[in-house]
Amino acid sequence: MTMEKNLWEQVQLVRQKSPLVHNITNYVVMNNTANALLAAGASPIMAHAHSEIKDMINIAHSVVINIGTLDEYWAESMLLAAETADTLHKPWVLDPVGAGATSFRDQILHQLLQFHPTVIRGNASEIIALAKTNTTVTKGVDSTAASNYAVEAAQILVNQYNTIVCISGETDIILSRDQSIQIKNGHALMTKVTGLGCSATALIGAFIGVAEDKASGTAAAMSLLGIAGELAVRESKGPGSLQVNLIDKLYNITEEEFTNHLEIEIS
Template identity: 40%
Template sequence: MDNLNLDSVSKVLTQVKNKVPLVDCITNSVTINDCANILLSYGASPAMCEAYDEVFDFVKISSALYINLGTLTKEQEAAVILASTSAKIHNIPVILDPVACAAIPRKAQVINRIMQVGKVDVIKGNVGEIKFLAGQSSNVRGVDSLDNGEGALDSAVALAKKYNCVVAATGKEDFITDGKNSVVIQNGVEMLTKITGSGCMLGALCGAAIGASENKFIATVSAILSMNIAGEEAYKAAKAPGTFRVKLIDSIYELTEEKLKKGGKITWK
């Protein structure tokens, strides 16, 4: 990919701010407000439309659909399937966050149904979830991955080829691939694991980036780098979880292309 460089990754931030993509988030009840606020700070327009009677029509006017399976109710399950169908019909990009799929068999069943009736452009999960979906053994505890990351990129590549999509496996290092091109991001701070919803917020950012950029791989890399750089900036000012969480939103708002280019620790594979 000729335009695969830190400049193109950083430019996605400006594309988001210029386009103000409308991102419909069907997400878990723990992090709805966090996802909405971080999207606003990033420059996007958040919507939390998950009512079964509304999602089909709302998705078709959205820039992207973010599906998070964290606290999946029967009502949400029905809405997710219908939203996925609408996204496929109307060619709206879909980001899937397969929360706890390695721990709860029902989640895998719902993912299979989404793949049957709809489409997924990006799968963003922790290393354990990605390994599980790729058919590899994984070490998880509920929604958390206990995996050390070994073999994560190979699993992500296999999953990307299986579904013809972008896959991001997050952890101490983040692995992103479209099956042909791959990167490893080494930014971020451990404090991101000490607040609720950092992964959910990241998924929402992926929705905004993909809703504003035609290149889904570069957009995903940009969203993940943005979250990590913002985390590093926030930790400079706040070294405890409560204040860090607030400062993280501020740091997303204060991001610039220059900060991404200067601070990005990316290895191209």
């Protein structure tokens, strides 16, 4: 089976199985990520109360933890959710928004990592900061080396926590213990819509909820969002219409559109 066919079958699998994705995410993106999940065929739920988290995760296919608008109550919710997902062997995704910005944020991230996230998705600076929080990496890197340095940092996280790391950027890089995947889909205008990185994390949650191969599921999710973004830009006048058109394209994308536009390399 070709890679294009394999990833498209995973897009179809999410539509067929409609995995329930439990999100503990930030205020800014709740609506965006819920709509992205629905458009892709998944079923989102946003629940944060300590008293119901265990019950929710028990019925969910996967869990998404995004620390964007962190506070003390939600931090406890996140830690409880991560611990429960780990105990129940439910796949979960960590989005380390703003890693390195404050000691509180880094402390919570360090604790969350102890519960073995299935996937970590962040931009280059977040992945670098996350690795620095938990181990020692080379210092003195300049901004032009950020992409390569993020790969080094990601590999540290992969090895230390037996996780999959997805570095978002102009080229999305997905690293696991046995392979590296590069996806070159997307468009610069997508960076002008708040929360699309968070939507990527949520979609990864949906895909790993049904995929046997979690790295491949992560690649399918990132490919879907990137291609949908590329196609939606063609019909958009700016970031406002892009946000709407992107949700539509996640919903009605065809196999031909997906396979013809996919740009992926595996090593």
